[in-house]
Amino acid sequence: MTAGSANSAATRVIFIFIIGGVAVFTLPTVLILGIGMLPTVAAMISDRRKEKYATLCVGCMNFVGVLPFMIKLWTEDHSYDNAFKVIGDPFTWLVMFGAAALGWAIYFVAPGIVGMFIGMRTEQRVQRLRRRQRDLVEEWGPGVAGGRRDAEEKADKPR
Amino acid sequence: MALDPAAPIRHKGFSAHVDGVGAALAMDFERDDVRQKVADFINGRYIGVWMSLQARTRSDLNDLYSIYDKLPVALSQTGPGFGIERVLYALNPNIHCRSPLIDHLYVTRIEELVPALERVAAGKDRTGRPMDRHIAAFSVARSPDVDERFVRPLAGAEQNGTSHVLAALTLLARVQAMSKNGPAPSLAAWFVDLMKSAVNDFHNLKQRKAMELSISRAAETGLLIELQNIYGDTKSVQRDQQGYTRAMQEHQYCGAQIQQLSIEIQNREHMATELGEQVAAVASGVIGSIGATSIIIMYML
Structure with a gap:
């Protein structure tokens, strides 16, 4: 084991301990977070890519969906009863999972939009290049296209 | 020439006075042999010798001598x-x-x-x-x-x-x-x-x-x-040639670009997926950040 990896392992352990310590004192929040962020966990499991773009998409939106209920818990009463009450409300589930669904929607729709944009831009560039080629031929004659001008001129002449 | 300096100059069957060579050539200019004889006569540079042998100096022939002197160079070309x-x-x-x-x-x-x-x-x-x-x-x-x-x-x-x-x-x-x-x-x-x-x-x-x-x-x-x-105007010809070469290169470059873009269009799906996922992640991050900030502000007010 190298010094660098040992160092990072130690950091990870310290980090887990801190999170665990905080979690012990904020269990109602952990409860809401744990249940509310389930779609993100599912996305993380199903996302095979190294970059984890799907997890990031779903996670961000999912967190936005969970955040209001966490704040509500903190501002009203940070207890298990209140946490269960929040979880028991179907609207909570709708908001949390709906936000996650929005994340999935962004993840699936974005490539299509980007593809359309790339296609349009490429077509525009191709058209611009073809226009430039036409301008060059108009200015310099057909020989500029690489073919032998004499041959083309002879071919153009009426027989 | 030495025996009779005043007589016409004779050389390989051609004979004429110094001031009569031109007239002789003019008379029979169409004849190849005459042209050849006159050419040989001039290339021989006999006029200088002839003038030095004259008992009487003829200043009127000085101009003619200077012409004869230049003619061999003209003949050689x-x-x-x-x-x-x-x-x-x-x-x-x-x-x-x-x-x-x-x-x-x-x-x-x-x-x-x-x-x-x-x-x-x-x-x-x-x-x-x-x-x-x-x-x-x-x-x-x-x-x-x-x-x-x-x-x-x-x-x-x-x-x-x-x-x-x-x-x-x-x-x-x-x-x-x-x-x-x-x-x-x-x-x-x-x-x-x-x-x-x-x-x-x-x-x-x-x-x-x-x-x-x-x-x-x-x-x-x-x-x-x-x-x-x-x-x-050779400069305009050069400019035209340079411009034509540049135009050909540009046309070729445009063609290569079009070909490359056509390949890109064919691979659009793959590129769109790759880039789209990144865009989706960034967009979600931005929307999430804005949303989270808004919610926090809303609760704080």
């Missing part, structure tokens, strides 16, 4: 403006130009050359070119303003190419300008016909049209120097 034709006009200051083109017009002075060619050009038969060995030699021999710089390009240029016509145009433009002949529109039109291929060699179509317009204007004036200025 074979291009138009040199050779035996040059000898003919140098030794016969009053002989008319024997060019088949203008022989019938009896041109004896350089001032008459361009008007004579203008008359020929105005006629129906415009085959060939308004320049040959006789006209070139006549011009150099008769005009002090036309030196060998003007006839040398006629020899160096390709005989069938436009550079030969341009050399002829340059020579006649000089003669016209120095002789103050006035306009020669038919001769100018003849040159325009001959130089058509030079204009067609221009690649830039706009420039070619502009050049054709300026040529037709110049031809209308009848001043050959105007035409010569247009055709002799």
Whole structure:
């Protein structure tokens, strides 16, 4: 084991301990977070890519969906009863999972939009290049296209 | 020569007085043997020897001697403006130009050359070119303003190419300008016909049209120097060639770009997926951040 990896392992352990310590004192929040962020966990499991773009998409939106209920818990009463009450409300589930669904929607729709944009831009560039080629031929004659001008001129002449 | 210094000089069957060599050549110029004999006689440089043997100094022959002295150099060169034709006009200051083109017009002075060619050009038969060995030699021999710089390009240029016509145009433009002949529109039109291929060699179509317009204007004036200025503009030819090369490269570059973009269009799906996922992640992050901030602010208020 190298010094660098040992160092990072130690950091990870310290980090887990801190999170665990905080979690012990904020269990109602952990409860809401744990249940509310389930779609993100599912996305993380199903996302095979190294970059984890799907997890990031779903996670961000999912967190936005969970955040209001966490704040509500903190501002009203940070207890298990209140946490269960929040979880028991179907609207909570709708908001949390709906936000996650929005994340999935962004993840699936974005490539299509980007593809359309790339296609349009490429077509525009191709058209611009073809226009430039036409301008060059108009200015310099057909020989500029690489073919032998004499041959083309002879071919153009009426027989 | 030593036994009878006053007698005509005799050399390999050719005999003539010093001041009669030109006349002898003029009389039988069509005969190959006479031309050869006169050439041998001049190359032998006998005039200096002959003059040194004379009992009586003849100052009237000094000018003739200086002409004879220069002739071997002119004879040694074979291009138009040199050779035996040059000898003919140098030794016969009053002989008319024997060019088949203008022989019938009896041109004896350089001032008459361009008007004579203008008359020929105005006629129906415009085959060939308004320049040959006789006209070139006549011009150099008769005009002090036309030196060998003007006839040398006629020899160096390709005989069938436009550079030969341009050399002829340059020579006649000089003669016209120095002789103050006035306009020669038919001769100018003849040159325009001959130089058509030079204009067609221009690649830039706009420039070619502009050049054709300026040529037709110049031809209308009848001043050959105007035409010569247009055709002799080598810089514009170079610019055209460079521009054409650049345009070809640009066209090729555009083609390569189009090909590459076509491949990109074919691989659009893959690119869109790759880039789209990144965009989705960034968009979600931005929306999430804004949303979270808004929610926190909303609860804080």
